Amino acid sequence: MSITIEPTATPSLSRRSKPDFQSQFLVTILKANTNPNLVTFAGGNPNSASFPVSEMNVAADGVLQENGFAALQYSGTQGYLPLRQYIADRYRTSGLNVEPAEVIVTNGSQQALDIFSAMMIDPGDRVLVENPTYLAALQTFHLYEPEIVPVPLREDGIDPHALRRAVDEKRPKFAYLIPNFQNPTGLSYSERLRSEVSDIFRGRDILVLEDNPYGDLRFRGEPAHSFGWYLGEQCCMLGTFSKIVSPGLRIGWIVCKQKNLLEKMLVYKATLDLHTNIFGQMVLHRYLTDNDLDVHLAEIRRLYKHKSEYMIACIEKYFPAGCRCTHPDGGMFLWVTLPDGVRGIDVQRESINRGFAVCAGDPFYEYERNVPHIRLNFSNGSDEQIDSGMRVVGEVIKQLLNRYQTNK
Amino acid sequence: MSITIEPTATPSLSRRSKPDFQSQFLVTILKANTNPNLVTFAGGNPNSASFPVSEMNVAADGVLQENGFAALQYSGTQGYLPLRQYIADRYRTSGLNVEPAEVIVTNGSQQALDIFSAMMIDPGDRVLVENPTYLAALQTFHLYEPEIVPVPLREDGIDPHALRRAVDEKRPKFAYLIPNFQNPTGLSYSERLRSEVSDIFRGRDILVLEDNPYGDLRFRGEPAHSFGWYLGEQCCMLGTFSKIVSPGLRIGWIVCKQKNLLEKMLVYKATLDLHTNIFGQMVLHRYLTDNDLDVHLAEIRRLYKHKSEYMIACIEKYFPAGCRCTHPDGGMFLWVTLPDGVRGIDVQRESINRGFAVCAGDPFYEYERNVPHIRLNFSNGSDEQIDSGMRVVGEVIKQLLNRYQTNK
Numbered sequence: 001m002s003i004t005i006e007p008t009a010t011p012s013l014s015r016r017s018k019p020d021f022q023s024q025f026l027v028t029i030l031k032a033n034t035n036p037n038l039v040t041f042a043g044g045n046p047n048s049a050s051f052p053v054s055e056m057n058v059a060a061d062g063v064l065q066e067n068g069f070a071a072l073q074y075s076g077t078q079g080y081l082p083l084r085q086y087i088a089d090r091y092r093t094s095g096l097n098v099e100p101a102e103v104i105v106t107n108g109s110q111q112a113l114d115i116f117s118a119m120m121i122d123p124g125d126r127v128l129v130e131n132p133t134y135l136a137a138l139q140t141f142h143l144y145e146p147e148i149v150p151v152p153l154r155e156d157g158i159d160p161h162a163l164r165r166a167v168d169e170k171r172p173k174f175a176y177l178i179p180n181f182q183n184p185t186g187l188s189y190s191e192r193l194r195s196e197v198s199d200i201f202r203g204r205d206i207l208v209l210e211d212n213p214y215g216d217l218r219f220r221g222e223p224a225h226s227f228g229w230y231l232g233e234q235c236c237m238l239g240t241f242s243k244i245v246s247p248g249l250r251i252g253w254i255v256c257k258q259k260n261l262l263e264k265m266l267v268y269k270a271t272l273d274l275h276t277n278i279f280g281q282m283v284l285h286r287y288l289t290d291n292d293l294d295v296h297l298a299e300i301r302r303l304y305k306h307k308s309e310y311m312i313a314c315i316e317k318y319f320p321a322g323c324r325c326t327h328p329d330g331g332m333f334l335w336v337t338l339p340d341g342v343r344g345i346d347v348q349r350e351s352i353n354r355g356f357a358v359c360a361g362d363p364f365y366e367y368e369r370n371v372p373h374i375r376l377n378f379s380n381g382s383d384e385q386i387d388s389g390m391r392v393v394g395e396v397i398k399q400l401l402n403r404y405q406t407n408k
Numbered sequence: 409m410s411i412t413i414e415p416t417a418t419p420s421l422s423r424r425s426k427p428d429f430q431s432q433f434l435v436t437i438l439k440a441n442t443n444p445n446l447v448t449f450a451g452g453n454p455n456s457a458s459f460p461v462s463e464m465n466v467a468a469d470g471v472l473q474e475n476g477f478a479a480l481q482y483s484g485t486q487g488y489l490p491l492r493q494y495i496a497d498r499y500r501t502s503g504l505n506v507e508p509a510e511v512i513v514t515n516g517s518q519q520a521l522d523i524f525s526a527m528m529i530d531p532g533d534r535v536l537v538e539n540p541t542y543l544a545a546l547q548t549f550h551l552y553e554p555e556i557v558p559v560p561l562r563e564d565g566i567d568p569h570a571l572r573r574a575v576d577e578k579r580p581k582f583a584y585l586i587p588n589f590q591n592p593t594g595l596s597y598s599e600r601l602r603s604e605v606s607d608i609f610r611g612r613d614i615l616v617l618e619d620n621p622y623g624d625l626r627f628r629g630e631p632a633h634s635f636g637w638y639l640g641e642q643c644c645m646l647g648t649f650s651k652i653v654s655p656g657l658r659i660g661w662i663v664c665k666q667k668n669l670l671e672k673m674l675v676y677k678a679t680l681d682l683h684t685n686i687f688g689q690m691v692l693h694r695y696l697t698d699n700d701l702d703v704h705l706a707e708i709r710r711l712y713k714h715k716s717e718y719m720i721a722c723i724e725k726y727f728p729a730g731c732r733c734t735h736p737d738g739g740m741f742l743w744v745t746l747p748d749g750v751r752g753i754d755v756q757r758e759s760i761n762r763g764f765a766v767c768a769g770d771p772f773y774e775y776e777r778n779v780p781h782i783r784l785n786f787s788n789g790s791d792e793q794i795d796s797g798m799r800v801v802g803e804v805i806k807q808l809l810n811r812y813q814t815n816k
Binding site for chain 2: 174
């Protein structure tokens with residue numbers, strides 16, 4: 001029997017499948033990760049030298065030897081209880097009262113962002129964000145068609161005057177804030193500003209969604225309080241093991257003290273994928289209990305402190321006058337402001353052509369385009385890659401600057 | 409410094425968070441899984457005796473020893489290429505031409521169902537389903553607000569006359585079909601009906617989404633062709649390792665030969681959670697290449713054949729006259745039709761009260777309620793649990809029947 005397949009019309013896709021400005025950049029970043037001919041400073045990869053490979057092997061062996069059937073069977077949607085207990089306990093050490101019942105384990109905090117957004121946003125609702133902000137958060141929000149309300153960042157965090165005005169005038173449903181080593185800028189909120197910002201939100205019918213993937217990666221200065229400390233149940237907190245243990249496991253979480261919202265997120269998560277892989281959760285939990293995470297974190301911080309200082313030194317050496325960059329106290333990113341007339345997207349395109357990927361500033365903005373910024377990841381490259389990469393990016397900027405000045 | 413947390417108003421949630429009829433049942437099923445005082449026939453758990461625990465341990469050790477850094481780092485959204493190659497190769501052995509580039513690895517096929525639905529369905533679009541059908545598929549579709557078009561099932565598959573009429577009159581965007589050991593009924597399409605159904609769809613602007621979690625669990629009869637064999641690029645195929653290796657890993661896939669749709673699904677998946685956990689993908693792939701899956705499948709089939717026959721024997725022994733059940737040739741479920749006047753939801757409630765969870769037929773229907781059906785999972789229980797469970801469920805049915813006949 002032979003079947004002739006007749007060509008069929010292309011199916012019409014949903015409105016939701018329409019291309020998003022941010023998604024083009026996410027695709028570029030992800031493709032750069034897998035292109036062996038590119039050195040990439042465009043993504044947010046941790047340095048794999050920091051991965052506890054042999055300790056994870058011991059943990060995997062322990063889990064499969066002692067609890068193998070449970071590790072391979074279906075499990076609860078909320079996540080592995082001992083792991084949720086570990087997460088709650090770590091919050092307690094920083095003065096935050098979190099119960100395991102308030103934690104949902106997700107496929108990285110990216111999924112938590114989606115689940116929260118899906119349960120909160122109807123088309124036309126307002127979502128307040130820092131300007132600029134994490135590009136994949138904008139992308140996630142866009143799925144649910146809100147109006148994005150960007151509020152400018154200062155050196156010490158979000159501008160409180162602009163924030164108060166935006167809150168009064170726009171009445172957003174929630175505010176998405178990244179107070180520690182913000183993505184993309186690397187900037188952090190001062191303690192005073194956290195308090196001031198909390199005062200603006202307190203008692204209003206607005207949730208704060210605090211994203212904190214980098215908080216444990218502080219290599220300079222003193223830690224400051226979470227918005228959860230200031231705002232209690234008015235703050236939902238995202239967290240992840242991606243930047244401190246392993247992103248490949250895809251294990252993050254959300255803390256939510258709003259019972260109704262938590263229950264709705266659980267049902268939604270069950271509909272999306274039933275639960276997060278339990279084998280990974282159990283291996284990670286075993287690793288965390290058999291080892292001292294703080295010792296591991298101290299090593300990562302030492303490494304990233306060096307990387308950030310090395311990259312800044314290279315920038316000072318190779319980039320032309322008129323370039324400025326942030327000096328983060330932790331995290332993975334720094335943010336470069338380019339000289340007048342030079343656009344981040346041109347630097348991105350020309351640098352990729354010469355074998356080095358950087359990310360233009362544009363996708364971190366909801367409205368501004370052709371901005372004079374690039375984001376650089378300092379955690380992932382070797383010193384040699386950072387040196388040669390900054391040299392090439394510096395040359396690209398100089399050429400673009402010359403071209404601009406010639407055409408002026 | 410002391411912070412007083414003022415109570416805040418409950419945030420208003422999105423319209424999408426509204427309770428769904430199916431979700432109540434999913435929650436009941438998942439809760440039954442974690443209640444130590446319940447024996448459950450309500451879910452779809454594989455028998456954990458079938459899990460290759462020690463082989464997975466060898467595989468995890470091999471991956472972490474030889475490729476540990478890659479296993480813990482970020483990875484590509486589409487999934488681990490050697491695993492996609494393995495999936496494509498297995499399709500080839502059943503005569504289907506699938507390329508690794510046409511496969512997306514997802515968090516179980518549940519996530520593939522969501523990604524496909526999100527990229528296809530606008531509110532008001534029509535989705536054709538078998539009646540009854542998989543409850544969590546209905547739940548996923550509902551997120552995108554289509555009109556569900558149910559078409560009755562016969563013993564040999566979907567009713568082709570009703571199907572043709574529904575296709576002509578309703579012009580659905582896609583049809584969701586489970587041709588092998590269907591969930592919830594355990595019924596399979598005959599080869600002749602697959603051909604007839606394919607003729608109805610061929611050349612129309614309607615995709616077929618074939619869900620096939622149980623196809624490899626055939627313990628009687630001859631395998632029949634996938635709709636992908638009949639319909640080529642007009643058919644997208646869902647698959648999973650959950651029922652044949654381990655559900656805890658949350659690794660499934662979708663095969664999509666529509667390039668535009670595939671690319672849109674990839675961007676959407678990246679927005680949801682970047683990628684599926686790569687550690688699990690690599691360990692699973694290592695297990696699959698170091699072992700013979702077909703040997704493993706032969707053991708599962710032997711076990712499930714016994715379980716299904718044992719459960720049917722118990723039903724014949726304990727259930728009152730007027731009960732009928734399907735006799736599946738594979739899979740995990742059988743479907744009981746109750747005597748006149750007995751409702752599946754009453755059997756579910758009363759059985760749970762006596763320590764045994766079964767699932768009422770209602771959530772597998774879009775429109776019908778108070779149906780005279782229950783779904784029973786035969787794969788998961790011990791023989792003793794099946795015997796005592798069917799005895800208790802049989803007593804419950806008898807009591808409900810007596811009550812109905814007394815009140816008539």
